[in-house]
Amino acid sequence: MVEVDLSGPRLADDLFFVMHDNRTGRTRLHARLTGLGLAAAVLGELMLTGQITVGSAAGQTRLVVVDATPPGDALTRAALNHIVAEPSHRLRTWLQFLARTARADVASRMTAGGLLRPPGRRPSRGQVPVDVNVAAWPVGRVNLAIQRREPLNLQDGVLLGLLVATGGNQLVLWEQNPAYLADSNAALPAPLQELIAQTEAAIGDAVITRR
Template sequence: MDLRHSCSHRHQYLIDDRRNISPISSSIVAKGDLSVPSLADDLFFVMHDDVTGRPRVHPRLASLGLAGAVIGELMLAERVSFEVAPGHDRPYAITRDATGDPLTQKVLDHIVAEPHHPVSTWLVFFANTIYADVTARMIAAKLLNPPSRHLLKKQPATPADVNSAAWPLARLNLAVQRREPPAVRDRVLYGLFAATGGAQRTLWDHDPAFVAAMLAGLPLPLRRLIVQTEAVVGGAVISRR
């Protein structure tokens, strides 16, 4: 599809100065199959009540955050990285190997087919369908119960297990409370949640200084993903005013 008409472990990373590219190389990066519970699943849980499934974040902003999370899944699995340039952070495929998951495969296929688009364009484009896509994937994985109707009103999908749904937010709360930077994956989770505006309202103690230091330790491509997600969320907020 032509988008021109649409819309705490130590980690190390390597830098290719020829293209200002920073591929991710980490002992805790999840390589290989992407069909297991994911970054986007965890972000969905922290953006919704762990009992009722009701949103804590406006649906449009949640969709942009989930779009960032699915790209983040591909980055953590070393399938995608960023070519970083002023005003033009562009994702590119490191490998075209099958992801083992239809949703991340669809996103990867788009990036492979049209590699010239900046990440901001991809975030807005994927946000159009990503909320429904992630919800469907989580229902298929039995992480969510399908939406139901009560008195002719459609109810949201609810967590299949309250403890599992509450755990991602609990991990973030514990990390801030203890001032212990979490693993890379949860740093990205925190960053994307903060980018949607949800962290400031939901976490027990949102410490901007600790969060800034925590995110500064991420590899450059992941930091740029969070920055760009925050930027498109900010644009969406302004457009609604």
């Protein structure tokens, strides 16, 4: 798998921006769906850097550690440590486990990195971006690529896949192009396709549970 440049924007940070209103900081989706999407993005970061992949054991889809070298940031380092310590869990279990705190964890990393303003006295209002243009760029470049029918790079392909898996595409894409979405997903390596499929299934379970 082609690894992503670690000096560039992180997948979970980009997804966080897309999933939240730039002015109010409030999430565009239900909190459970946001958490699952961001949990998948954290795992996606570890896949994009070649540290984990997807495997199958006893008919179950699981995460396989390829490189246990601790990542440079605390968020993905903690996720990798959990996977190393308990490798027998299903991928879906990891999504549900990480989703419990994913929104707060990603926001904390982004705040420390100067991407989000620190929470105010009323955190329920959400945290707003330091730079609105930076926050708008992830969904902007995906929308431009779709509009121009241009292929996405690997990270943005996963970003789009997770948007579709969570239903966020219905809220932020300028146009819904089923053929483009299908082709973009098919162009991803198999482990990332499986991550997106498992996220979509977990989202479906969460929606059913809410009814």
